[in-house]
Structures are given as C-alpha cells and as structure tokens.
Amino acid sequence: MAGGGHNGLTAAAYLAKAGLDVEVLEGKEELGGGVVTHEATLPGFRHDLHAIAHIFIHGNPMISDDELGLLSRHGLRYVHPDPSMSVVFPDGDFIAFHRDVHKTAETIAAISRPDAENYLRFHEFASPLLDMLLPAFFAPPAPMGALLSQLDSTETGQEMIRVLMMSYLDVCREWFEHPKVIAALTRWVSELLIAPEEGGTGAFLLMMVPFIHRYGMGYVETGSGALTDALVASITEHGGRIRTGAVVRRFLFDGDRVSGVELTTGEELRAERAVVANLNIKQLPEMTGDRFGADWRRKVERIKPVGFGLLAGHLALSEAPVFTAGEHAGAAGFQEITAPLPDLLRAFDKLKYGEPIHSIPSIAVPSVWDPTRAPDGKHTLYLLSYAPTELAEGDWDSRKEEIFDRVFDTFCAQTTNMSADKVLARVVHSPLDSARFNAAWPGGDPGHFGCQLFQFLGYRPLPNMGYRLPAKGFYLVGPSTHPGQGVTGGARAGARVVLEDLGYDFAKVVGTP
Incomplete structure (x- = not known):
C-alpha cells in the first residue's frame, strides 16, 4: 500500500482482515493524510488540521456495521451535534439543519413559509435517490451508462438525470423561491469547492439534503486523528505492517504486471499479489515511467481541478x-x-x-x-x-x-x-x-480534483476505470477514485475490488451473510 492517508489505511485494514500480508508505506513521519490532530497552537489545544466534520462516513458499513471493529475494539467514538449545522446571514436570519427534517423546515419557514414546504417536497423527492446511491457509494460504481439507463426507465429517474446534469445553483433556483433560501442552500453545497453555476453538480444537493437528516454530522472524540489511530490498530491487529518515512519514488513492473516499488533510498520492495496506490492519479505517469502511454497521460492531465x-x-x-x-x-x-x-x-x-x-x-x-x-x-x-x-x-x-x-x-x-x-x-x-503538506494535493486540494458529473461516480477518475490501473495487480484508491473527496472511508470499495480479483468473498471478509 503506497500512501498511508485515511483511505490507504482503510483499504489496508480490509485487506489485512482478509488475511493478506499487508505493508503500508507512508512517505511522511505521520499517518492519516489530512485526518490528523495536532496541538498546533498551544499545549492542550487539539486542532484538526484538515478534516474536521465527518459526514458521509456514517453511511459507510465500515462505521454503520462496525466491519473493522473501529468502534467496538479500537476506541473510535463520535459526538453528533444537532442541529448539525446552521447557515447564517449577516442580519441574523438563519436556517438550522436538524436531524429532524420538519424542525429544519420550521427554521426555513421563518424566512419563507412556501420554501419550508418546498424543502419537505425536495427531501421526499431526493430520498429515493439516496436509497439507490448510498449502497453504491461504498462499493465499486456501476458503469455510468448502466446507471443512467436504470434511471431513464422511470419518470422520476428521468427527472433525477436532469438534476444530475444541472448546476446546484440551478437546482436551488428551480425548487425554491426566496433569495435567502436559495443562497443558504447554495452556500452549503459550495463545500464541493466548485462554483455554483458549474454544470454536473446538481447531484450533491440531491444527496446532501436527505443524508444530513438521516445521519447528521459527527466530530471524533479527541480529534479526527483518532480515526487514523483506530485504522492503524485494526491493521496491526490482523498482522499488517506500517512504515513511515518510506517515500515511494517509482513503481516496478515485470512484463504486464506490477511487481513492487522503489523508495527514494533506492530500496526495492516486491509484492507477490498486488500493489495499491493511495495517491493522486496525476502523480502516476511520472511514477510509472509513462508506461501506460501518451493517450493515458493526456486523459489524466485533462482532469479538471x-x-x-x-x-x-x-x-x-x-x-x-x-x-x-x-x-x-x-x-x-x-x-x-x-x-x-x-x-x-x-x-x-x-x-x-x-x-x-x-x-x-x-x-x-x-x-x-x-x-x-x-x-x-x-x-x-x-x-x-x-x-x-x-x-x-x-x-x-x-x-x-x-x-x-x-x-x-x-x-x-x-x-x-x-x-x-x-x-x-x-x-x-x-x-x-x-499543497506543501501533502504531495497528492495539487493547489492544496485534499480531494485531488473536482467532482462534476463527468468525473464522478463511474467516471471518476476516468470513464469506467474503477480502481484497476492498466497493469495486472495494480490498483488505485483514495480521493482520485469513487466516491471522491472527504472523510468517507471510501477505499472500502477499492479493497473489495482487490479482494474479489484475488478470489476472496468480500461478504465473508466483512462478516455479513
């Protein structure tokens, strides 16, 4: 495993639980990537340097079913504020997002009673999409064509396709009337780090509204770094090994198969079954000696930040x-x-x-x-x-x-x-x-690049690539792959692909029927 951020650790924990001989190589002296907590200001003040609010991870079976024992055996604990968040205007008006959608609507009604009803209607409209997408959010994504074909078979699905292609600002304007309600929802979804008018972002309003009411938002007790610590404990519990200060310079190949890595020290490490990169896909052309060709490099370089x-x-x-x-x-x-x-x-x-x-x-x-x-x-x-x-x-x-x-x-x-x-x-x-903190974050973006529809779901990072790189036994996990940015534990899906390619039954590994 090249890269010991939270996604690399997630994938390594599942692979180790399956009984594989796993070694994690992290170039820095600290594990976790952006999921770290430091006494950055004064002794006793614990600050999450990057990832602080954990949201989508609560829909991940890694947490909801405690598949790795992070909660039951390794000390991970969350606190869940309610309301999760509030969007506040300079004049004091606000919308508070409670777990209870009707309580949220009550705060919207103080600004616009019609939009309070519109919000409840939107929640009802969006919830079936979350029901459909959430299981796939932490599993290998379906080909984009198959997903769109499935949606296109019903009138509701056709409306969802339309929303997927729109900007989140356009979706807000279509469903809501009051400028403040539109502004509040637009401000919330802008956490994507994509401008409100950008097309192919409407999916996130569809997902975020029902998700915040179903799962809320969590802070990790003692700081986000406790998630990293729990993942490390899970890896070592199952015999996995972790090395810090081990900077991977390049990947090694034997014919059409990846065979290991070379560190900046010149040390070569061989892998018998698989090599998994928890890196930015844009780092790979150089680290593979451009062995995948100029066309592959061109497709990678055109990915939009x-x-x-x-x-x-x-x-x-x-x-x-x-x-x-x-x-x-x-x-x-x-x-x-x-x-x-x-x-x-x-x-x-x-x-x-x-x-x-x-x-x-x-x-x-x-x-x-x-x-x-x-x-x-x-x-x-x-x-x-x-x-x-x-x-x-x-x-x-x-x-x-x-x-x-x-x-x-x-x-x-x-x-x-x-x-x-x-x-x-x-x-x-x-x-x-x-950007200096992590070599995989161009422009300082922990999510690697944007998540517009053309580079999201089955098209992230490249159309229908999934997690398999163009060499046998070579895989990519992390924000460059589905489900993308944020603290999601999303590399669970990549680990599933690796295990299934190696002949393992993933359901048995995680202990589900």
Missing part, C-alpha cells in the same frame, strides 16, 4: 463565541456564514480571478461538543474561508495573515464577545501550505 482552495485558521480561544443570530443558530455543530444573492455569487466570481474573499467563512468550535480538545474553560476554533489557489496580487506566504485578519473580523461581527484579545494563539494555513 476544483475551482478554488481553502484558507484555514486554527485558533486557541479564552472562551466560546456567542453568536448574534441567537442560541438556536449557535447551537449547531458548524456555522456557515453566507451573503444574500447576488452578493454570494459575486464572491465566487472574485475567486475565479485570484481575489481573496472574507465574507462567507465556515466556523466550528468542536471543543463545545468535545471538551477533550481544549483545557477547561478554553476552546478551539476552526475558521475557514474559500480562497483562490493563486493570488492575482502578491503571494500566499506574504499575504495569508493579512487576508485571514479580514476573515477573523467577519467572524467577530457574527458574535457578541469575540475580538483579537480573546485569541490566545493562532496558526493560519493557506492553499500553498496545504
């Missing part, structure tokens, strides 16, 4: 923020600040041209829900802003603190008690810092 990056601040606070929107909005696990239309769309336009923005940050204070993350009475703040991957003026190293100051001012304006004197320490990471 996300539209913008992230500027993240980790702050140690002397007290918890009190939000001006009130206790209900402030009680959510995550707060997302939005602007009304068309100001919201103008903010995204600025990102296209390298201009930083500060008006729509995301806010999380996980220590409110998990006191282990900060000393008594103190708190950790995760303050995130969308940002251009490259600035039109200046560079990130010289400007990140100044730009983040404006984001912090926006945050303070949404509270009654926050100011610079409540900050005990802070660390700011720009998109450039994230």
Whole structure:
C-alpha cells in the first residue's frame, strides 16, 4: 500500500482482515493524510488540521456495521451535534439543519413559509435517490451508462438525470423561491469547492439534503486523528505492517504486471499479489515511467481541478463565541456564514480571478461538543474561508495573515464577545501550505480534483476505470477514485475490488451473510 492517508489505511485494514500480508508505506513521519490532530497552537489545544466534520462516513458499513471493529475494539467514538449545522446571514436570519427534517423546515419557514414546504417536497423527492446511491457509494460504481439507463426507465429517474446534469445553483433556483433560501442552500453545497453555476453538480444537493437528516454530522472524540489511530490498530491487529518515512519514488513492473516499488533510498520492495496506490492519479505517469502511454497521460492531465482552495485558521480561544443570530443558530455543530444573492455569487466570481474573499467563512468550535480538545474553560476554533489557489496580487506566504485578519473580523461581527484579545494563539494555513503538506494535493486540494458529473461516480477518475490501473495487480484508491473527496472511508470499495480479483468473498471478509 503506497500512501498511508485515511483511505490507504482503510483499504489496508480490509485487506489485512482478509488475511493478506499487508505493508503500508507512508512517505511522511505521520499517518492519516489530512485526518490528523495536532496541538498546533498551544499545549492542550487539539486542532484538526484538515478534516474536521465527518459526514458521509456514517453511511459507510465500515462505521454503520462496525466491519473493522473501529468502534467496538479500537476506541473510535463520535459526538453528533444537532442541529448539525446552521447557515447564517449577516442580519441574523438563519436556517438550522436538524436531524429532524420538519424542525429544519420550521427554521426555513421563518424566512419563507412556501420554501419550508418546498424543502419537505425536495427531501421526499431526493430520498429515493439516496436509497439507490448510498449502497453504491461504498462499493465499486456501476458503469455510468448502466446507471443512467436504470434511471431513464422511470419518470422520476428521468427527472433525477436532469438534476444530475444541472448546476446546484440551478437546482436551488428551480425548487425554491426566496433569495435567502436559495443562497443558504447554495452556500452549503459550495463545500464541493466548485462554483455554483458549474454544470454536473446538481447531484450533491440531491444527496446532501436527505443524508444530513438521516445521519447528521459527527466530530471524533479527541480529534479526527483518532480515526487514523483506530485504522492503524485494526491493521496491526490482523498482522499488517506500517512504515513511515518510506517515500515511494517509482513503481516496478515485470512484463504486464506490477511487481513492487522503489523508495527514494533506492530500496526495492516486491509484492507477490498486488500493489495499491493511495495517491493522486496525476502523480502516476511520472511514477510509472509513462508506461501506460501518451493517450493515458493526456486523459489524466485533462482532469479538471476544483475551482478554488481553502484558507484555514486554527485558533486557541479564552472562551466560546456567542453568536448574534441567537442560541438556536449557535447551537449547531458548524456555522456557515453566507451573503444574500447576488452578493454570494459575486464572491465566487472574485475567486475565479485570484481575489481573496472574507465574507462567507465556515466556523466550528468542536471543543463545545468535545471538551477533550481544549483545557477547561478554553476552546478551539476552526475558521475557514474559500480562497483562490493563486493570488492575482502578491503571494500566499506574504499575504495569508493579512487576508485571514479580514476573515477573523467577519467572524467577530457574527458574535457578541469575540475580538483579537480573546485569541490566545493562532496558526493560519493557506492553499500553498496545504499543497506543501501533502504531495497528492495539487493547489492544496485534499480531494485531488473536482467532482462534476463527468468525473464522478463511474467516471471518476476516468470513464469506467474503477480502481484497476492498466497493469495486472495494480490498483488505485483514495480521493482520485469513487466516491471522491472527504472523510468517507471510501477505499472500502477499492479493497473489495482487490479482494474479489484475488478470489476472496468480500461478504465473508466483512462478516455479513
């Protein structure tokens, strides 16, 4: 296993559970990729450097059925705020996303009663799609043609195809009336790091609305790094081995079959049955000596990146923020600040041209829900802003603190008690810092590239490639493959393909009938 991020560890844990002799090679001295927790500011303040809110992983049988014993044997625990999140306007209006869809509709009704009813109708419309897609989300994806053919056989499915091809902004405008409701839902789905007008993104509104009500959002107790620790424990429990500081330089081949890896030290390691890469597919042409040909490289190089990056601040606070929107909005696990239309769309336009923005940050204070993350009475703040991957003026190293100051001012304006004197320490990471943090994150994108329909589901990363690379025994897992970005444990699907190719019954491996 080349790469010890959470997806590489997930795949390795399933392979080790099947009884295979597994070795994980991680180039850094720390495992987990973006799923790590550091005392980044001061001792006792535990900050999730990248992945913080765990959402889609709760629909994964790895968690829902505890297939690897992460919950029952390896100490993984979640806390689930309810409401999971709130989207807040500068004037104090907000929508709170509760597990109970009707409670969510009640907060929408305070802005628009017709849209409260529209939201319930949309939830009813989208839920069958989630029922259909969720089992496939953590299994090898069906060929895109087969999926579309299945949908095309019913009138409801035809409507879903139409939505899949639309932008999420267009879907919001088609289903909802009030500009604030449209803005709130658009702001939420923009977590994809894709501009609202981009086509082929409508699927995410269809999935996110029913999912948040079915599963909610979770914080890992003690920090996201505890998920990494639990996966490591599962691997070693079944005899797997893990090496850090082992940087893979290139992959080795024997004829048409992958045979191992060469490290930057010159050491060669041989694999008898399979080599799995938990890397960005765009790293592979160079690491394979272009053995898959110029056409394959061209297809990889044309994969479209996300539209913008992230500027993240980790702050140690002397007290918890009190939000001006009130206790209900402030009680959510995550707060997302939005602007009304068309100001919201103008903010995204600025990102296209390298201009930083500060008006729509995301806010999380996980220590409110998990006191282990900060000393008594103190708190950790995760303050995130969308940002251009490259600035039109200046560079990130010289400007990140100044730009983040404006984001912090926006945050303070949404509270009654926050100011610079409540900050005990802070660390700011720009998109450039994230790119330096992980070689698989071009432009600082942990998701590797965008997830528009033409590079999603069975078309991620290439049409109907799945997880098999063009050499026998060679596989790819991680955000470059289905289901894509985020903390999902999605490499479960890739591990299933490897095991089935090797003749294993995956259902028996995971202990299901």
